[in-house]
Amino acid sequence: MSDPTSPPTEPGADSVREGLRQRDDLLADAAERARRYLGTLGTRSVAPSTRALDELTRLEHPLPEHGSTPGAVLEQLDRIGSPATVAQAGPRYFGFVTGGTHPAALAAAWLANAWDQNNALYAMSPVGNALDRIAIDWVIDALGLPNGTGGAFVTGATMASATALAAARDHVLTEAGWDAHADGLIGAPAVQVITGAEAHTTVSKALGIVGLGRSRARLLPTDDQGRIVARNLPDIDGPTVVILQAGNVNSGCSDPFPELIEWAHAAGAWVHVDGAFGLWAAASPARRRFVVGVDQADSWATDGHKWLNVSYDCGIALVRDAADLRAAARSDAPYLVTEESVREPMHLSPQSSQRARGIEVWAVLAALGRQGLAELVDRTCDHAQRFAAGLDDAGFSVLNDVELNQVVVDFGPATDEIVAAVQAEGTCWAGPTTWRGRRAMRLSVSCWATMSSDVERSLATIVSIAQAHTSREERQP
Numbered sequence: 001m002s003d004p005t006s007p008p009t010e011p012g013a014d015s016v017r018e019g020l021r022q023r024d025d026l027l028a029d030a031a032e033r034a035r036r037y038l039g040t041l042g043t044r045s046v047a048p049s050t051r052a053l054d055e056l057t058r059l060e061h062p063l064p065e066h067g068s069t070p071g072a073v074l075e076q077l078d079r080i081g082s083p084a085t086v087a088q089a090g091p092r093y094f095g096f097v098t099g100g101t102h103p104a105a106l107a108a109a110w111l112a113n114a115w116d117q118n119n120a121l122y123a124m125s126p127v128g129n130a131l132d133r134i135a136i137d138w139v140i141d142a143l144g145l146p147n148g149t150g151g152a153f154v155t156g157a158t159m160a161s162a163t164a165l166a167a168a169r170d171h172v173l174t175e176a177g178w179d180a181h182a183d184g185l186i187g188a189p190a191v192q193v194i195t196g197a198e199a200h201t202t203v204s205k206a207l208g209i210v211g212l213g214r215s216r217a218r219l220l221p222t223d224d225q226g227r228i229v230a231r232n233l234p235d236i237d238g239p240t241v242v243i244l245q246a247g248n249v250n251s252g253c254s255d256p257f258p259e260l261i262e263w264a265h266a267a268g269a270w271v272h273v274d275g276a277f278g279l280w281a282a283a284s285p286a287r288r289r290f291v292v293g294v295d296q297a298d299s300w301a302t303d304g305h306k307w308l309n310v311s312y313d314c315g316i317a318l319v320r321d322a323a324d325l326r327a328a329a330r331s332d333a334p335y336l337v338t339e340e341s342v343r344e345p346m347h348l349s350p351q352s353s354q355r356a357r358g359i360e361v362w363a364v365l366a367a368l369g370r371q372g373l374a375e376l377v378d379r380t381c382d383h384a385q386r387f388a389a390g391l392d393d394a395g396f397s398v399l400n401d402v403e404l405n406q407v408v409v410d411f412g413p414a415t416d417e418i419v420a421a422v423q424a425e426g427t428c429w430a431g432p433t434t435w436r437g438r439r440a441m442r443l444s445v446s447c448w449a450t451m452s453s454d455v456e457r458s459l460a461t462i463v464s465i466a467q468a469h470t471s472r473e474e475r476q477p
């Protein structure tokens, strides 16, 4: 590999030659280690052991004066890092709303990392640009959103909401005669924000980022599943953004879109939907009814890294009128070779330089097809229903209507102890929550690889641990 034309004394030349020489072996070693790691997921404890966590202290040393070989670095990463992971890529991780990377996404990501494409502009990556555009179009199609909707890949649903809300803010203020894009919010007419009392915490974060305030929103009351109650809705006056939800993070239930969107649009308000995972119900003919009417909104935020099972970090901002998204996100400089005729990711998203997140989304959608995607949604929802039925049969209180992939179960006063014991036992992993004033365990079935056998094994473990922590009287007959 050595280049005879480089002078032997060039500083760092040896290390460049060494890097090139080792590259093939290193990649083969990484692939083998990754393969071994993924092979352990079916049998290892989902939570890392205390010993594995203690070993992390070995990484706590000052920046070394002299480096190691990349092979030695990889060996250390695998030896210390792999055991200290939470097995989120495995089939029995039911924490948060977290999928496990689909093999099509993982393999595509490896290749795309080797490509090392900056997807800001077409000129930098024709292939990244094409796959980004195709992936956005396929997502819009799969979710049943209007033709012509504009979209951009961002880091997650939080940033997807922030991006769409920037477009919403600029649009409603333009309608009110104020150029927020140029002049910001100082001196602007007040923008009214209305959302449900059960909006996800990241909605207020997104509102803060776009200058609409974390605490200014008027909160509409919700029912026992966290859906906005579409009665006695307030009058809307002036520039207004209404934020609705597809898939409550606890119950999985969605707001009644037709009534709420009709009310908001009648007053000229912009409607944004936070559908981080719940929007994907629209991809299943059997579950579409839970989000009926969501396509009438003006913007949507969703994730690829939850139910679609691509790797982190992948959120998707979608705006009905692509011109609104472009107006909020565009940036110009003489050196930016912008093709007016192509869709440039950096002019549609808050990022300039960006990895081509669309590649993994494209790969999973290409691998699953419309039917495979619907099956993924249905299979995980069916698993959630099986969890709910099994917990109910054992006498525990399932607190939500299991419409989608979420189950919230209250084990009584010992709930926190039971959640901790389930996590420590290691068969599966689920987290705690507080749902309408009750402490509960929350299970989210989002991984492509979860099979009925994983659900039965996890259910048996949870029930047995919960029974050991509760008396017969505490359980329902």
Ligand SMILES: Cc1ncc(COP(=O)(O)O)c(C=O)c1O
Binding pocket: 096, 097, 155, 156, 157, 158, 159, 200, 202, 203, 246, 247, 248, 249, 274, 275, 276, 277, 303, 315
């Ligand atoms: C309804 C909802 N909105 C927003 C988010 C935030 O998503 P992200 O972590 O991708 O920013 C979540 C995460 O669980 C969610 O469930």
